[in-house]
Amino acid sequence: MFAHFDFGEIVRSLPYLFYTGMTFTLLLTALATFIGIVVGTLLALMRLSGISFLTVPAAAYVNLMRSVPFVLMIFWFYFLVPYIGQWVTFSAQPLQVGAFASSLVTFSLFEAAFFCEIMRAGIQSIPRGQVAAAQALGMTYPMVMxxxxxxxAFRNMVPVLLTQTIVLFQDTSLVYVISVTDFLGAASKVAERDGRLVEMYTFAACVYFVISFAASRAVQVLQRRTAIIR
Amino acid sequence: MNYHWNWSIFWELSPDGTHTYFATLMLGTAWTLITSACAFTIALVFGSIVGVLRTTPYSWAMRLGSLYVDVFRNVPLLVQMFLWYFVLPELLPQALGDWLKQLSDASFYTAVVALGLYMSARIAEQIRAGILSLPRGQRLASLALGMTLPQAYAYVLLPMTYRILLPPLTSELLNTIKNSAVALTIGLMELTARARAMQEFSFQVFEAFTAATIIYIVINMLVTFAMRMVERRLTIPGYLGFKAPAVGH
Amino acid sequence: MSAMIDIAGLSKWYGATQVLKDCSAAIATAEVVVVCGPSGSGKSTLLKCVNGLEPFQQGRISVDGVSVGDPKTNLPRLRARIGMVFQHFELFPHLSVRRNLTLPQIKVLRRSADEANAKALRLLERVGLSAYADKFPGELSGGQQQRVAIARSLAMDPIAMLFDEPTSALDPEMIQEVLDVMVGLARDGMTMIVVTHEMGFARKVAHRVVFMDKGEIVENAPTADFFENPGSERARLFLSKILQH
Known part of the structure; x- marks a missing residue:
């Protein structure tokens, strides 16, 4: 059954798969994680503020993102981002944004909802006495936080945040639905051009597996080590 | 914003010539629900088996179980769908492969299997965590009463585990429903795919996606509500719930 | 002379339950007051009202002439001048001992790093822990952590110190080392309110004892009077229970 398996096809397309595809995937993962954690932390602070005009919109946003399929959200943002761009820049026409910018906005804003819940749990895991002690020393709210x-909170949540990043890394493959050339997009373009679906998709699966597996093992090691320190 | 809203679009006829756009969305909802229900059943069965394997005293079973979980968790769902849909038929003997490819509703069966096995790895993790969270004495007490290991699981450990795990399993069910949208990539005409098709033919992007979003939210609320009722009926007095870490979608 | 800390007609509710009932007390500069009473009597809550960690609904508290309950009061600035020591120490576990002492000085009081560091080392010396400056809180015993916490408060040059059951989370053999530091502080003329069950400490250094029960201040008497001739049945009962050991 592997008689027709053409390894040469994989070798020939390696530069395209990695320079074009994997670069896009990794860059998107890294930037979306960073922005997602920043926005997610802000959302978490809003949710925990106890001020209803902050908690209500933050909770609504998080719950919306968590109850809708990611694929649907990718479509939403794909069509919305040009309008958001128009609104932000006061231009007359919906803004033309590139595939990368559009994907980045989508992933950052979507993942922010999930990072928000992780950071919220992290913040809530800090004993209230810590806040009282910081306040008693005269610290203002921004200083206490x-x-x-x-x-x-961040330190306690590092393993969970990293695990979520691995999930995000795998999720970037979904940009396939808006025909963006990430790693899977590159593989699928070669596959369809040359009619080599078996080779390309098998290879793509192996690459995703190796990266995700290695990363999650690394997180486990890290988790075990921090568990000892604490 | 220079976008033309047209909310009456839902009552216009879709390109299939028989259904209104609203009806196509309802059809999509039905496919979403059926696919998710079948996939979740598979996920529960396989997830339970693998989860149990990982808590048995046999090292081969533990290793097999963790291999299963590692494989299904570390490859994106979309790629797994492609493997089942495009790659598997090519690897099978010619006749079988051809039969698979010509199957009507092939994308449905593929989606059910791919989604079911993908989710089963996550459920296996939950089941394992749930069983391990039970006091060790429960297993020992069952064995001391003369039960065999399978009996201990069937009558004592698993009934307790499923009850504790109802909340996390509810969110895995919701995840299954959400993840079923990925099947649009292999041609399943579920809810998101219908919304996408409606947008392509009618150009009413935001109406189509708004409708789909609302339907997903309603499904979410109904499932959550139903599971809460189940939870209430099954609670055991004096036993606290178990909270699994929330990661993933 | 007006009181350093003046509590007048203080009442506080959690929802419908009243936890403080019309409490009044005045603490003069350099005075040491011990607050005692059964658990749940509102001692800790009263203490936390003094630096505004707990809001209150009725009454007035002023510290050095600044009203705590006034919405216009800059609470962080006021708290920076009042030291507080907690039952569970509440050192910041992600910072070294030295950083625990210098961070609030630098960020809140805007001292230079050098100045803050010199002050930190001087105070660690005073509580006998100079050797531990670069350890993390988790590496110290409970008694050592509490001494660091006292040093951290002192580094802010407080005009008064609040102690919230500073020894009740400690193993018995560590209580004395913490009390010794507190006795030293009292002898140096620090204004102190100490919520504690350590009656030996109260006898030794307190000028007055406040006894609370069910959210009320039942007694507020000079130390000797309180121990020899408690004015209320409730205080007598409390003392007989606690002094048996």
Missing amino acids: GYVVLPQ
């Missing part, structure tokens, strides 16, 4: 609560 910035120097005492968030550093600890």
Whole structure:
């Protein structure tokens, strides 16, 4: 059954798959994780603020993102981002944004909802006495959060945040639905051009597996090590 | 915004000539629900088996179980769908492969299998965590009463585990419903695909996606509500719930 | 002379339950007051009202002439001048001992790093922990952590110190080392409110004892009077229970 398996096809397309495809995938993963954590932390602070005009919209946003398929959200943003761009820049026409910018906005804003819940759990895991002690020392709210609560919350949540990043890495493959050339997009373009679906999709699966598997093992090791320190 | 809203589009005839756009969305909803229900059943069965394997005292079973989980968790769902849909028929003997390719509703069967096995790895993790969260004495007490290991699982450990796991399993069910949208890539005409088709033919992008979004939210609320009723009926007095870490979609 | 800390007609509710009932007390500069009473009597809540960690609904508290309940009061600035020591120490576990002492000085009081560091080392010396400056809180015993926490408060040059059951989370053999530091502080003329069950400490350094029960201040008497001739049945009962050991 592997008689017709053409390894040469894979070798020939390696530069395209990795320079074009994997670069896009990894860059998107890294930037979306970074922006997602920043926005997610802000959302978490809003949800925990106890001020209803902050908690209500933040909770609504998070719950919306969590109850709708990611694929549907990708479509939403694909059509919305030009209009958001128009609105932000006051231009007369919907803004033409590139595939990367559009994907980045989508993933950052979608993942922010998930990072929000992780950071919220992290913040809530910090004993209330820590906040009281920081306040008793005269710290203002931004200082309490910035120097005492968030550093600890972030540290406690590093393994979970990294695990979510691995999920995000796998999810980037979904940009396939808006025909963007990420790693899977590149593989599928070669596959269809040359009629080599078996080779390309099998190879893509192996690459995703190796990266995700290695990364999740690394997270486990990290988790075990931090568990000992604490 | 220079976008022309037209909410009456839902009552216009879709290009298939028989259904209104609204009806096509309802059809899509039905496919979403059927696919998710079948996939979740598979996920529960396989997830339970693998989850149990990982808590048995046999090292071969633990290793087999963790291999299964690693494989299905570390490849994106979309890629797994492609493997089942495009690659599997080519690897089978010619006749079988051809039969698979010509199957009507092939994308449905593929989606059910791919989604079911993908979700089963996550459910296996939940089941394992649930079983391990039970006091060790439960297993020992069952064995001390003369039960065999399978009996201990069937009558003592699993009934308790499923009850504890109802909340996390509810969210896995919701995840299954959401993830079923990925099947549009292999041609399943579920809800998101219908919304996408409606957008392509009618150019009413935001109406189509708004409708789909609302339907997903309603499904979400109904499932959550139903599971809460189940939870209430099955609660055991004096036993606290178990909270699994929330990661993923 | 007006009181350093003046509590007048203080009442506080959690929802419908009243946890403080019309409490009044005045603490003069350099005075040491011990607050005692059964658990749940509102001692800790009263203490936390003094630096505004707990809001209150009725009454007035002023510290050094600044009203705590006034919405216009800059609470962080006021708290920076009042030291507080907690039952569970509440050192910041992600910062070294030295950083625990310098960070609030630098960020809140805007001291230079050098100045903050010099002050930190001086105070660690005073509580006998100079050797631990670069350890993390998790590596210290409970008694050591509490001494660091006291040093951290002192680094802010407080005009008064609040102690919220500073020894009740400690193993018995560590209580004395913490009390010794507190006795030293009292002898140096620090204004102190100490919520504690350590009656030996109260006898030794407190000028007055406040006894609370069910959210009320039942007694507020000079130390000797309180121990020899408690004015209320409730205080007598409490003392007989606690002094048996």
